[in-house]
Every structure is written in structure tokens, then in C-alpha cells.
Amino acid sequence: MGLELLLNAEMRRADAMTIADGTPGRTLMERAGAAVTAAVARRCAAGERVLVLCGPGNNGGDGFVAARLLAARGHQVSLALLGDGAALRGDAALAAAEWTGPVAAPGSVAVEAAGLIVDALFGTGLGRDLDGEALALVERINASGRRVVAVDIPSGINGDSGAVCGAAVRATHTVTFARRKPAHLLLPGRVYCGTVEVADIGITDATVAACASDAFANAPPLWRGHIPVPSIEGHKYKRGHALVVSGGPTATGAARLAARAALRAGAGLVTVASPPDAVMVNAAHLTAIMLRPMEGAAGLARLLDDRRFNVLLIGPGAGVGQATADLVAIAGGRQRSLVLDADALTSFAGNAAGLRQVVASCHPAAVILTPHGGEFAALFKAEDEVVRAPTKLDQARRAAAVTGAVVVLKGADTVIAAPDGRAAINENAPAWLGTAGSGDVLAGIAAGLLAQGMNGFEAAAAAVWMHGEAATMFGPGLISEDLAEVLPKVLSRLMGATA
Numbered sequence: 001m002g003l004e005l006l007l008n009a010e011m012r013r014a015d016a017m018t019i020a021d022g023t024p025g026r027t028l029m030e031r032a033g034a035a036v037t038a039a040v041a042r043r044c045a046a047g048e049r050v051l052v053l054c055g056p057g058n059n060g061g062d063g064f065v066a067a068r069l070l071a072a073r074g075h076q077v078s079l080a081l082l083g084d085g086a087a088l089r090g091d092a093a094l095a096a097a098e099w100t101g102p103v104a105a106p107g108s109v110a111v112e113a114a115g116l117i118v119d120a121l122f123g124t125g126l127g128r129d130l131d132g133e134a135l136a137l138v139e140r141i142n143a144s145g146r147r148v149v150a151v152d153i154p155s156g157i158n159g160d161s162g163a164v165c166g167a168a169v170r171a172t173h174t175v176t177f178a179r180r181k182p183a184h185l186l187l188p189g190r191v192y193c194g195t196v197e198v199a200d201i202g203i204t205d206a207t208v209a210a211c212a213s214d215a216f217a218n219a220p221p222l223w224r225g226h227i228p229v230p231s232i233e234g235h236k237y238k239r240g241h242a243l244v245v246s247g248g249p250t251a252t253g254a255a256r257l258a259a260r261a262a263l264r265a266g267a268g269l270v271t272v273a274s275p276p277d278a279v280m281v282n283a284a285h286l287t288a289i290m291l292r293p294m295e296g297a298a299g300l301a302r303l304l305d306d307r308r309f310n311v312l313l314i315g316p317g318a319g320v321g322q323a324t325a326d327l328v329a330i331a332g333g334r335q336r337s338l339v340l341d342a343d344a345l346t347s348f349a350g351n352a353a354g355l356r357q358v359v360a361s362c363h364p365a366a367v368i369l370t371p372h373g374g375e376f377a378a379l380f381k382a383e384d385e386v387v388r389a390p391t392k393l394d395q396a397r398r399a400a401a402v403t404g405a406v407v408v409l410k411g412a413d414t415v416i417a418a419p420d421g422r423a424a425i426n427e428n429a430p431a432w433l434g435t436a437g438s439g440d441v442l443a444g445i446a447a448g449l450l451a452q453g454m455n456g457f458e459a460a461a462a463a464v465w466m467h468g469e470a471a472t473m474f475g476p477g478l479i480s481e482d483l484a485e486v487l488p489k490v491l492s493r494l495m496g497a498t499a
């Protein structure tokens with residue numbers, strides 16, 4: 001199954017195109033219900049009690065199909081319908097007509113008596129916050145502690161944003177159709193889904209391609225072909241030279257973490273540019289990484305006269321203020337690839353327009369911005385269309401469009417967005433990746449990949465994935481220093497898979 005993610009409207013279009021191409025909607029619903037049936041059957045002993053809760057739309061229709069097929073397999077099925085059976089329309093009405101068992105009112109069923117619950121209340125058609133009977137039912141499902149298989153999306157989760165609309169079903173497993181939706185990856189939706197399975201209901205790859213809008217799950221097939229594989233004929237100077245700007249004497253560790261990650265990610269050479277009063281502190285800790293003194297923006301400008309520095313990383317430990325903003329501005333004028341993190345971003349708080357100028361002055365080199373949520377909100381506080389965007393995916397995309405840079409909006413569900421509209425949602429970061437200095441390492445990996453000539457979007461997406469993978473491989477107890485040391489294993493797996 002492809003990595004595309006389908007928004008609610010895109011999924012509706014894909015359904016409609018498939019129907020227009022000759023597959024009746026009722027057939028799609030039958031396949032959807034059959035996939036749910038198979039998922040339930042894998043989790044339930046024959047004869048176990050299954051409660052199917054149907055809503056008023058086609059999500060409920062899938063539930064009616066599943067109820068019929070589960071009963072035919074010998075399960076004890078009871079079914080409740082939210083709303084009036086006479087109000088069902090189209091394919092849902094047809095599917096309901098084929099269910100010959102009783103249809104109960106939700107208030108009259110004992111939710112906790114079921115071995116497993118099928119949640120077919122709302123899917124991509126959820127139009128507003130749950131209230132009244134729907135809200136009460138969802139609360140009863142969650143309080144029951146029963147296993148729940150959700151149809152398409154746990155009811156109450158917005159498929160585009162992953163937001164909880166009033167309340168939402170906490171599922172143990174979710175069966176979705178054709179492709180995943182952003183809500184299966186974005187928080188909090190992802191945790192409400194449990195495990196997620198994508199069922200093929202006959203929507204072709206071509207139809208998905210025609211309907212999808214360049215949003216993907218972040219995984220190696222998106223960028224593996226762009227990962228530079230060192231050649232025996234190459235040499236270190238061909239793998240780029242990253243320059244990482246250090247903070248003052250008491251704030252040097254962040255830059256060194258980033259520099260080591262850049263080197264481990266494959267940059268040919270890495271140099272730390274250090275304020276003169278921090279040179280000795282840096283010197284005491286660096287071996288393979290080189291060190292150059294640098295005094296303010298003028299000092300950075302002099303260093304950049306050396307064209308071999310093809311990537312600059314500014315931000316980790318840099319300090320917030322005009323001095324850091326000046327470094328960024330100097331770097332911008334030199335057409336080098338740029339990774340801006342942490343304090344470099346906060347030094348432009350409320351001044352995304354200023355950052356846009358810097359990005360434009362780097363053209364055609366790539367610029368990657370790596371804010372976490374707080375830095376993002378500060379940076380874009382004057383850009384209403386960014387901060388008020390309805391989903392994290394939209395926020396990152398609009399930020400990329402506004403700045404002209406690749407934006408990595410970090411979190412457990414990091415979104416990577418390019419100015420051309422491409423976006424990827426990451427899902428491999430373990431909880432223990434949230435540790436001091438981990439962002440510095442991410443920025444360093446991105447710089448290391450850019451140094452080797454990767455494009456901005458691919459470098460950023462690969463860096464985010466490699467960072468998550470390194471943390472997963474290391475396991476709990478991880479500290480940021482460990483990440484770079486696991487990168488060789490991550491890289492050899494990636495390169496092994498390319499060969």
C-alpha cells in the first residue's frame with residue numbers, strides 16, 4: 001500500500017471516482033464491511049459476543065455489513081443504531097436492509113456485556129463535535145474497557161486533523177480503507193486508533209494518485225533513493241563540509257551534538273565555528289570535528305569566504321537576540337544551504353517576513369527550519385494564516401509557503417513540509433526521544449545530509465526518520481549523545497535496502 005495520506009474530501013473523491021469508473025458504492029461498502037469482519041474474526045473466538053454500533057451515514061453502513069457477515073460466521077452479534085433507521089440513505093440503507101437481526105437503540109444495549117465492540121458510528125463524514133446521545137455512547141464505550149475495532153476512524157476523531165471532537169472512541173484496532181488518513185498519524189488521533197490496518201476495497205493506485213494532495217507517511221521509500229551512498233572513487237571533500245555555529249563558553253554542547261550528528265550522517269567534513277572565548281572549551285571536546293574561531297557576524301562572513309563550507313547550521317546554544325539574527329542574515333546572503341534551529345528561529349519571533357528574506361537570499365540552496373511547537377508559534381505569531389490553520393499538516397505547509405523553506409514542525413508527530421506543497425508526517429519517534437539535546441542532533445543530521453547534496457525536503461524527511469529510528473534501535477535510557485552513535489546502523493540498513 002502506498003504512503004499517500006488522504007484527507008476526508010480526497011477520500012470522498014476517490015470513492016466517487018471509483019464508483020464513476022463502474023464499481024458500485026454498495027460493492028465498496030461490502031468490501032469495507034468484509035475487511036472489518038476479518039479483523040474482528042482474528043480477534044474473537046467463534047461464538048464470542050460482538051456488539052456493532054452503527055451511525056447514521058455510510059460508516060454505519062459498513063457496520064451493518066460487518067454485523068451480517070459476523071453473524072454468518074457464527075458470532076453472537078447484537079447491533080444498535082444511533083438515530084432513526086428510516087433516515088438511512090443510499091448504500092447504508094441498502095446494507096441495513098440486508099441485516100435481518102434486531103436493531104436496538106444505543107441506550108438499551110449493555111456495552112460491557114460484549115466481548116468486542118465494532119465502532120461504526122462516524123468516519124470521514126464527522127461534521128461537528130459529538131454531543132447528546134452520541135457523546136454519551138462514546139463515553140460508555142470508553143468506560144467499558146472492552147476491545148474496540150473502529151471502522152475507518154475512531155468515532156469522534158477528525159480525519160484531517162486527528163483532533164478529538166467533543167469525545168472519541170479509544171479503539172484497540174482501526175480498519176481503514178485504500179490509504180491511511182492524516183488522523184491515523186497525527187496526535188491525538190494516532191493514540192485513539194490502536195493498531196491500524198489498511199484494507200484494499202478496490203480503489204486503484206491511479207485513483208489515489210489523482211485525488212491525493214502530496215501528503216505522505218514519512219518512510220524510506222519517500223527519500224531512500226536520494227540518500228548519498230559514498231563511492232570508493234569519491235573523497236571526503238565530495239561529501240560536503242558543514243559549518244556548525246557554537247554558542248558561548250557555557251553553551252557549547254548543543255553545537256557539538258549537532259556537529260557529531262552531521263559527521264555521522266555522512267558529511268565529509270564538519271567544522272565548529274566558535275566564539276573566541278569558547279574555543280578552548282570546544283577544543284577540549286573535539287577530535288574528528290574541526291574547530292575555527294569566529295567573532296560575530298563579521299567573523300562568520302570571513303569564514304564563509306571559503307566556498308567549501310556548503311552547509312551552515314545555526315541555532316543550537318546560539319542565544320536569542322540580534323547577534324544571532326545577524327549571524328543568520330550573514331549566512332543567508334551567501335547561497336549556502338542552511339539549517340536553522342532553536343535560538344536562530346526564536347531570534348526571528350514575530351518576524352517570519354525577515355526570515356523569508358534570508359531564505360530567498362539562499363536560493364537555490366535549500367533552507368530547513370526545525371521548530372518545535374513553541375518556537376513555531378513564536379516565529380509565526382504575526383502570520384494568522386499559519387497559526388490559525390486547522391491542522392498541524394496545514395500549519396507546516398503554510399509555514400513552508402510563507403517562508404519558502406522546508407519546515408520541520410517537531411513533536412511526536414513531526415510534520416515535514418516543503419514550499420511546493422509536499423508534506424510528510426513522521427510516526428517512528430519513540431517516547432524516549434524527547435530528551436535534552438535531541439533537537440540539536442536532528443538539526444545536525446539534516447545538515448549532514450544537505451552537505452552531501454540532498455534536496456531540502458528529502459534531507460529533512462530522512463533526518464527525521466533516521467533520528468526516530470536511531471532512538472528506537474537504542475531503546476529506553478537513551479540520551480542525546482547516543483543518537484549519533486546508532487546512526488551507522490540506521491544508515492547501513494538504509495543502504496543495504498538500496499543495493
Ligand SMILES: NC(=O)C1=CN([C@@H]2O[C@H](COP(=O)(O)OP(=O)(O)OC[C@H]3O[C@@H](n4cnc5c(N)ncnc54)[C@H](O)[C@@H]3O)[C@@H](O)[C@H]2O)[C@@H](O)CC1
Binds near residue numbers: 016129130131152
Ligand atoms: N461509497 C463511499 O463513500 C464509501 C464510504 N465508506 C464509509 O463511509 C464513511 C463515510 O460515510 P459518510 O460520508 O456517510 O459519513 P459518516 O458515516 O462518517 O457520517 C455522516 C453522518 O453522520 C452525521 N453526523 C456527522 N457528525 C455528527 C455528529 N457530531 N453527531 C451526530 N451526527 C453526525 C451526518 O449528519 C451524517 O448522517 C467512511 O468513513 C467509510 O467508513 C465505505 O463504505 C467505503 C465506501
Ligand SMILES: [K+]
Binds near residue numbers: 119150153
Ligand atoms: K468509526
